[in-house]
Amino acid sequence: MIILAKYVLLTVLLCSCSSGQRSTKDEQADIHYAKGSSELLNAEYTNALISLKRANELRKKDTKILNNLGMAYYFKNDLNTAKKHLQEALDADPENMDAKSNLAALYMQEDNLPLAEKMYAEITKVLTYQNQFRILYNLGIIQLRKNNDEKAIEYFEESLKADSNYCSANYQLGLIYKKRKNLELALENFKTATKGNCYQYPAPHYAQALTFLDDGQYQMANEKFQHIIKFFPNSEFAKAAKKNLNSSAMEIIRDNEGQLNSLELPPSALKQNLKYKKNTVNNTNSYSTPTF
Secondary structure, eight states: OOOTTTOOOOEEEOOOOOSSOOOHHHHHHHHHHHHHHHHHHTTOHHHHHHHHHHHHHHSTTOHHHHHHHHHHHHHTTOHHHHHHHHHHHHHHOTTOHHHHHHHHHHHHHTTOHHHHHHHHHHHHTOTTOTTHHHHHHHHHHHHHHTTOHHHHHHHHHHHHHHOTTOHHHHHHHHHHHHHTTOHHHHHHHHHHTTSGGGGGOHHHHHHHHHHHHHTTOHHHHHHHHHHHHHHOTTSHHHHHHHHHHTSOTTOOOOTTHHHHTTOOSSOGGGOOOOEEOSSEEEOOOOOOOOOO
């Protein structure tokens, strides 16, 4: 489950050692940077901060080091210092879209929606940026917070065009259609949001169950509640599912329904499935971001 102040979709930039002669100082910077980036991914935030500070001391104005150092401060709850280093990462390389995305996410977390939206919109113009699906998703969340559901739908659909497996977008679409009483489309999107790697998140399963209840499909709702209790026994959704099963068929217990609107799939704070690439590792109200 993800709540807006901890939701962050992480992308960690790992070092790429260039060929040719390198100074011992540069080599040490690479070692500390790689170590700190690995520690970030493993949620060892204190160790990551120590390693990345050392890397920054050894090689100043390195955009990748500064980006990851900013994220280390973010996870240590020092947002001002995090923003400072992320801005330095952008100053060092204005083309570092990961740093720009992370900085926009922090502004979003602070409720500075105009600045966050402006930065995300600038990133969408960089056609070579590989994480556009996340940027489009975050723009959709901003539109939701501005009560512009129609524009949010457009962004979520664009996010899915960029990556059809990004289940967070399906989940948000399901919530919108459920609110609009379009239960068929709501169920369709909630079901998609439980496929593949997204199956491990209980929120869309619970949303399906509530939608079945709204549609009068009580047997299907009960089966889904039982499923949640069996496969997600320690979640808040399991507790709510038990309450529903203990109620009469016509009585809908909506514990946690309010939470659905603040959840992101996959949970930002949980560092969704990390995908390692040659130079980067892809790894928050319900928006997706930090990229380190």
